[in-house]
Each structure stands twice: as structure tokens, then as C-alpha cells.
Amino acid sequence: MRQQSWKVFVVEDDEWYRKLLVHTLSLNPDYEVSTYENGSSLLADLKKRPDLITLDFRLPDYSGAELFDKIKAFDPNIEIVMISEQQDVETAVSLLKKGAYDYLTKSEDIRDRLIHVLNKLGKNKELIQRVETLQEEVERKYDFQSSIIGQSAGIKKVFRMIEKAVTTNLTVMITGETGTGKEVVAKAIHYNSPLRNKAFVPVNMSAIPRELIESELFGHEKGSFTGATSQRIGKFEQAHGGTLFLDEIGEMEISLQAKLLRALQEKEITRVGGTQVVKVNCRVIVATHRNLLEEMKNGNFREDLYYRLFGLPIELPPLRDRDKDVVILAKHFAETFAKENHQSHKSFSQETLQKLMNYRYPGNIRELKSIIELAMVMADGDEITADDITFAQRDVVSDVLSEELTMKEYQLKIIKLYLKQYDDNIKLVADKLDIGQSTIYRLLKEESLS
Structure with missing residues (x-):
């Protein structure tokens, strides 16, 4: 979004052209326009830090090139559009290389050309502001x-x-x-x-x-x-x-x-x-x-x-070795989930906090986050109770052992449990279960063919 007001300085010793430029710029309510007849008066006012200067190349006290250097030395972020009575290609190229935003000649279509330049500059400014805003958000996020x-x-x-x-x-x-x-x-x-x-x-x-x-x-x-x-x-x-x-x-x-x-x-x-x-x-x-x-x-x-x-x-220490960080993280995840899903704040009972503290968290912070998000959904009131806390690994293992299965079926269920817990990282699961990767591939393949 464009900033509410741009400070634009018009430096022009020709009164007719000065009025023309001011009228053209004043058509846009976002521009706050000030005028100057010579370079000395402009330099005295640079402390106001304009966003843009339209600069006549020939002034009574300074050449455009001299004034350009002084402005950029004061603040390189001030954009400058040079305006001259005649097209001087060599001068134009030189100033553009030094950082002038554009170089315009005093012709019949100068108003249209100036408006086009300012619209383009406006879009660039908006983009820069958005990028800076996003960068600030990223920096805050990863503080x-x-x-x-x-x-x-x-x-x-x-x-x-x-x-x-x-x-x-x-x-x-x-x-x-x-x-x-x-x-x-x-x-x-x-x-x-x-x-x-x-x-x-x-x-x-x-x-x-x-x-x-x-x-x-x-x-x-x-x-x-x-x-x-x-x-x-x-x-x-x-x-x-x-x-x-x-x-x-x-x-x-x-x-x-x-x-x-x-x-x-x-x-x-x-x-x-x-x-x-x-x-x-x-x-x-x-x-x-x-x-x-x-x-x-x-x-x-x-x-x-x-x-x-x-x-x-x-x-990085495992979550089980981080003392009461479990409580701090649990409250943080609950607040974040409530905010992102437009839910009301939910507190934790003392029994719930103790249950969370007693668990070992083989999946560490990632597992705790999933547990809290599920609890936020399951809790009926404004308080998360111990019954709302579900430790997936315990429940799945109990479910597995409650069934009458073959040894191969038990193996497959345990492998699937670990694959889910460790994001389908077969090599990691093989290390955790102390079996070969080929065993995992074989059991999964046999199941798909059965």
C-alpha cells in the first residue's frame, strides 16, 4: 500500500515550467509538493528528506550534475528525476549510471511522461515497502x-x-x-x-x-x-x-x-x-x-x-531433559492454536500439567505440539483436562497388543507406527528398531500384494 504522503521537491527556475510541474504533481493527493528556484534553497531544505526531487539540469547557481552529487551524498535513497531543455544523450546516460531514476526533456508531452514515471516509481516504492514489511515479519518470527x-x-x-x-x-x-x-x-x-x-x-x-x-x-x-x-x-x-x-x-x-x-x-x-x-x-x-x-x-x-x-x-536437548519447558511449550502451543483457529483461550488443570510432565516424548517438541492441538479440539470447556491428553504411541501399542495377530502382522503394525512417528524416514526407523531397511521394504511390499 502506498504511503499516505510523498514529499516531492520541484527544483525549477523557469516560473512557467515550475507551475506546470506543480499542477501535474498536485493532481495526485498523495504528493506533498514543495518548490525551489535554485540549488541553494533546495540544499538548505534537504533535512526535510524528500522522497523524490524533479531537478532542472540548468540552474542559476548550480549545474544539475553538481546538485545531483550533493543530494545523493546527503541521502542516496532520495529519487531524482532530471529535467532538461534539450536531449543530451551522453549526460543522460552518465546521470542514469550514477543513480538518477529518469531523465526527461522539456517537450510537449512532458506531463504525460512525468505521470508515467511517477506511476512506475510508485509501484516500485510499494513493492519495496511490502518486501521490507515481509522481511520485518520474518525477522520477528525467527527472533x-x-x-x-x-x-x-x-x-x-x-x-x-x-x-x-x-x-x-x-x-x-x-x-x-x-x-x-x-x-x-x-x-x-x-x-x-x-x-x-x-x-x-x-x-x-x-x-x-x-x-x-x-x-x-x-x-x-x-x-x-x-x-x-x-x-x-x-x-x-x-x-x-x-x-x-x-x-x-x-x-x-x-x-x-x-x-x-x-x-x-x-x-x-x-x-x-x-x-x-x-x-x-x-x-x-x-x-x-x-x-x-x-x-x-x-x-x-x-x-x-x-x-x-x-x-x-x-x-539440542531432548524434551524429556528440559524440566518445566514442557509446561511452557504446552501453553504456547495452546495459545497459538486458539489464535489461528479463532478459539477461546483454554487453561490446563494441575492434573493435566502433571500428566504432560511425566511423559517421555519420543517425538520431542513435534509430538508435544500434536498432543496439545488434539487436546484443544477434544476439550469441551475452557479447561484442558487429563482425559483430553492422548499419547498416541501408548494407545496404538495397547491396541496392537489387544488383538490376536501373527508375528508378521505385529511386526508390520509396529513398523507402521514408527514410520508415522518419524515422517516415513525408513533409514531412521530401521535404526530405531535395529532391523534392516530391506526387512521394512519386504514387509510393506508383502502387505501390498496380499
Whole structure:
């Protein structure tokens, strides 16, 4: 939305043209117009900080070029439209290169041309204001003191580490169980750092098929493989100048780790099927639920890549170790849900809070959020009771054990439970259940064929 009033200064020593310009500008009620006959009077009034100046190129005390430099030196954000009696291409090009918004000649159609320029400038200003407003909203959203909720000792330590991360360009390694908020922390670092106006590009390594990871990270050229019908820019190029967030980096196949290491060390990539070297420069934040030091010792993670990524470590504590943060988070999720769904505020009984505190939360913050949102729907009055709190894992397990099933059917039900809890991450579920991924695929396939 256009600001209510633009301050427009008209600098013109010809009285007839000055009146013409003022009349043209005054047709728009959003413009607050002031006039000046010479450069000295304009310079004395620059402290009023106009949004736009129409500047005659030839004035009795200054040349347009001299005055242009003085205005831009005072405030480079003031837009200037140069107006001259004759078209001087060389001068026009010079001033446009220096930052003039436009260069107009005093011709019969100057009114129409000026209105066109101002309309275009207005649209640009509106767009800039919208972008600035959105940026302010994003920064408020990811202010880590408000986006990361809690007062426990573990979370206070996380705050201290984030404060260090936003003031440096070190690679950050975020560790923690699934659901502890690793991406929230990564966004908080990015949007509170000097890179906040640049791209934040997240990549979940566990969600990308092995054969597509290289193309996803580095891009590909047209025809480089079946289905590559056009050139594609990879995540590294998308994040150039900003932040690349590699989530679940521990899931990356060791055969691809060498290419990632080279990209990080050389700050350059080559698209799949291409030969051109592309320079990339972005901050890298990685996250994993795995112990990469153990993975490295077991031969699943390259030692050189581990030490290249280690940088500044931030360990997120599981929710079960965060004391009364469970209560703080529960109240926060309830208030947010009520606001987003236009519901009335609901409080928690003491019995409910105790029930929430006693639970272990294998799904961490993500699980607590789901539990509270369901409770907000189930609660009939203005208070959430203990009966409104449903721990899905307990209920499903009880349901499974209450049925007479074959061992294979029990296995399948448990696998489905874990897949739902861990967002269909088969590799993670295999680790949690200590079984092979092939077993999971086999049971799911057999069920689909039965």
C-alpha cells in the first residue's frame, strides 16, 4: 500500500515550467509538493528528506550534475528525476549510471511522461515497502528468543551458542533427536545474521532418493540423464550469498561425501552432465540426529568431511531433559492454536500439567505440539483436562497388543507406527528398531500384494 504522503521537491527556475510541474504533481493527493528556484534553497531544505526531487539540469547557481552529487551524498535513497531543455544523450546516460531514476526533456508531452514515471516509481516504492514489511515479519518470527521457547538450562545454553553463531560465518553443526527443532534453530541463525536478506535454502538429505542427491545439490544440464529435459539449478547455486541448510547430513551416502567436501573447500560446483565450473559462496549449516563421530569411526562418514563441517556445535536437548519447558511449550502451543483457529483461550488443570510432565516424548517438541492441538479440539470447556491428553504411541501399542495377530502382522503394525512417528524416514526407523531397511521394504511390499 502506498504511503499516505510523498514529499516531492520541484527544483525549477523557469516560473512557467515550475507551475506546470506543480499542477501535474498536485493532481495526485498523495504528493506533498514543495518548490525551489535554485540549488541553494533546495540544499538548505534537504533535512526535510524528500522522497523524490524533479531537478532542472540548468540552474542559476548550480549545474544539475553538481546538485545531483550533493543530494545523493546527503541521502542516496532520495529519487531524482532530471529535467532538461534539450536531449543530451551522453549526460543522460552518465546521470542514469550514477543513480538518477529518469531523465526527461522539456517537450510537449512532458506531463504525460512525468505521470508515467511517477506511476512506475510508485509501484516500485510499494513493492519495496511490502518486501521490507515481509522481511520485518520474518525477522520477528525467527527472533530466537521468541521462536525457541523455554527457560531450562539446556535451552539457555542453546541461546548462548546461537548468539555466537550469528556473529560469525563458521559452519554450524546442529545435533539432536528427531523433533527437537533443528530447522527452527537453523532459521533463527540465518534470519538474525548479516545474511538475513539473502536466501535460506533447506535440503532434507533423508528425503531425497540416493540417485538424485547429486542433481539436487549441484544441479544438472539438459540431457544429462533420462528425464533431464532442461537445465536445473542446484541448491548450492540457489543459496549463493545466503545460507544452505543440510538437514540429516548423516544420511548422505559416503560415495557422495567427497563431492560435497570439494564443493565446501573449493567453493565451486559442476552441474551433473556439465563441464562449466560455477563459483558458489554460501554459509553452511548442517543438522543430524546421528552421532557423526561414531559414524566416522564405523566408516560411514568421511573423517575429512566431519572436521570440515564441525565448526560451531549446537546440541539440542531432548524434551524429556528440559524440566518445566514442557509446561511452557504446552501453553504456547495452546495459545497459538486458539489464535489461528479463532478459539477461546483454554487453561490446563494441575492434573493435566502433571500428566504432560511425566511423559517421555519420543517425538520431542513435534509430538508435544500434536498432543496439545488434539487436546484443544477434544476439550469441551475452557479447561484442558487429563482425559483430553492422548499419547498416541501408548494407545496404538495397547491396541496392537489387544488383538490376536501373527508375528508378521505385529511386526508390520509396529513398523507402521514408527514410520508415522518419524515422517516415513525408513533409514531412521530401521535404526530405531535395529532391523534392516530391506526387512521394512519386504514387509510393506508383502502387505501390498496380499
